[in-house]
Structure formats: C-alpha cells, structure tokens
Amino acid sequence: MDKYRIDLKGMQTSSDKFEFHLGDSFFAEVEASDVQRGQVDVTLAVRKTSHAFDLRFHTEGYVVVMCDRCLDEMEQPIVSDDFLRVRFGSTYSEEDDNWVVVPEDEGAINVAWLMYEFIALAIPMKHVHAPGECNGIMDSELHKYLRISPDDDDEEDYSAEDDGSSSDAEGDKPI
Numbered sequence: 001m002d003k004y005r006i007d008l009k010g011m012q013t014s015s016d017k018f019e020f021h022l023g024d025s026f027f028a029e030v031e032a033s034d035v036q037r038g039q040v041d042v043t044l045a046v047r048k049t050s051h052a053f054d055l056r057f058h059t060e061g062y063v064v065v066m067c068d069r070c071l072d073e074m075e076q077p078i079v080s081d082d083f084l085r086v087r088f089g090s091t092y093s094e095e096d097d098n099w100v101v102v103p104e105d106e107g108a109i110n111v112a113w114l115m116y117e118f119i120a121l122a123i124p125m126k127h128v129h130a131p132g133e134c135n136g137i138m139d140s141e142l143h144k145y146l147r148i149s150p151d152d153d154d155e156e157d158y159s160a161e162d163d164g165s166s167s168d169a170e171g172d173k174p175i
Helices: 024-030 112-122 136-144
Strands: 005-007 015-022 037-048 053-066 073-089 099-103 108-110
Touching: 015 112, 024 037, 024 112, 037 112, 053 112, 073 112, 099 108
Parallel strands: 073 099
Antiparallel strands: 005 108, 015 037, 037 053, 053 073
C-alpha cells in the first residue's frame, strides 16, 4: 500500500497530479467486506495552499456487487468527485468530513483507505440488474411469490371498503 502514499512535505511544485488504477488486488489488500472486486481509475489532484493541501479525487469505473433481486454478481458503475483538505499537526486525526490532520514529522498521507471509502460511498443503496438481465431461474422463483394487487391473495378476503379502521376487529388483522 506504499504506492498510495503521497509525500506532501516533499512537494516541489504548488500542484501535482496522481493517477491510480484500482483492480481486484487493491480491493483484496484493503480487506474490507463491502467491495471485493472492481476496476476503478482514480485521478488525484493535489494543490498546495498557504496553510493546507487540497486533494480532489475523481473516481470512475465499476465495482462488482451482488444484485439485490437475484443475488448474482453485477457490475455497478461508479463515478464520484470528492474533496479533502489536509494540514499538518502533531498527530493524525480526522477533524470532520473534509479535514484530515497528518503528523508534520511524517509529512505524508496514504490515500488508499480514503479512495476505498469514496468508492464505497458512491455505491447506490439499491443495486439491481437492468431489466431482463437478472438470473432467469431466480426471477421465475420470485414471480411465484409476487403479489401485484390485493386481489392476488387467495387466503385473505380484502376489499377496498374494509380499511381496518373498525376498532373491534383491529387486533385480528395482520399488519
């Protein structure tokens, strides 16, 4: 993970650009459970200001996650732009979402975990295959139990007039 270490103290110019390709080996090295595989390109622009360093991450690629519907693996596209400010201090700390303090005697920051977090945060909450791309066997099994309207349930007599508002039968109705 040393190749993701940025020497801030040794920067010769006021700005620098770094490019990283994060493949399956990167996600295996990080040892986090959210993302195991993927192909992501990260461009990092570092700009030195009078009292801090501005880090701008542009992340683009895909990660492999499980489909919420059929549980098969799928490629989830990832695109994100993230910003972080780094300043020197006595010990490492994360002051808030956008500020990181690195020890001045080290003068460097390892951005591997930061890039992983930005990727994990860019994954949508719901990830499903495009229509028609889910596993056909699992999709047919799901449709056996799919209830489209209240009339589909043979075991329960339900009508639009009976909304469950009567107080005497309220305890008997399933929620």
